[in-house]
Amino acid sequence: MSHTISNYRLDDIDRRIIHALMADARNTSAPMIAEQVNVSPATIRNRIKQLEEQGIVRGYYASIDFERAEDKLTYLYICTVPATDVEHLAQEIRNIRGVVNVRELVSGTHNLHIMAVGETTTEFKRIMRSLTELNIEVVEKSLVQNEVFEPYAQYGADDAAPAWEPTDFLRLAGGTDVVEVSVSENAPIVDLSLAEAAERDVIDEDALVVAIERDGRVLTPRGETVIQQNDVITLISRGDEPSEAIEAFHTANQSRV
Incomplete structure (x- = not known):
């Protein structure tokens, strides 16, 4: 079997999709996975398509007795x-x-x-x-008497994970972090534009939003771009603690002034 190295980087959303498909691809729908990972069904469908195109998900097979x-x-x-x-x-x-x-x-x-x-x-x-x-x-x-398949456990949900944990995290040289985070319901930044969020100090001044994945599409963020629940945000954080940079996308205890 020949192998081609893929440049595609799996994040937590991709891993949860793979886990769900391995557990029961036939009875698992995009809305079911979306509900678990706090993104839209369209985003899940788009991610599955990307995983298939990258050759990571190679097919769906029936297990026959x-x-x-x-x-x-x-x-x-x-x-x-x-x-x-x-x-x-x-x-x-x-x-x-x-x-x-x-x-x-x-x-x-x-x-x-x-x-x-x-x-x-x-x-x-x-x-x-x-x-x-x-x-x-x-x-x-x-x-052969029997053959049993199980999903890869490390791609499953971690119930002990804190609410602010990003879906992907990459530390670069010089103290810069690239963070991917899913916008939860009632997060302080929901329904605010990026410009409004900056004016009201909702978003950390050391965080720069560089991409927004919404309903399977990747948007280029602008000042007037309004953040919505279930958006998947990619941001660059130059602060010492990345959790502070993503509080606006996860916590609901910060008031909008």
Whole structure:
């Protein structure tokens, strides 16, 4: 399997989306995820599209119990092939009738795992012959009883996280921070323009808003731009404490003078 390094940087919203899709892609909707991460459904749909375009989310697959469906059996073939041939052979194996999954390992022996479905001994002998014809050494084969998938826990919600925690954070040289934060309901800056927020000292003087993601679109902020609930704000903070720079987007205890 070839890998292309992506320059796309995951933030907390992306991670929560991936966690939800891994948990149950079929029954998870954009509005459901949006409610959890405090952004709009359109933003979630746009993020999913970006994750797909970047090759991070590669597809959505049904998990099938073939034995229950048609009394078929699933076998796992553990194989060893030269490291230089793994990718090429994986493509060839996918063409063998009955093969439903091929896993390439980067190094070591037993570097190719193949899942195949069949009903009779004849079918599995045919698959074995096909593998042998490709000069693949089958080290072991086993009947698969069950296979369970779980979402990656570190991409899930952290209930202990403070309310002001940003969705993404990057510290640059010179004490400058790039922070991404979702605007919560009743935050002091909601329904204020950036100019009004600066005049009323709602937004920290050391914070500069550089991008606004709203309903799946990225807006260039201007003085007259009004901040709305569920906006995803990217800002540059030059202060010592980034939490102070994002208070206006999360807390509701600051009065609008």
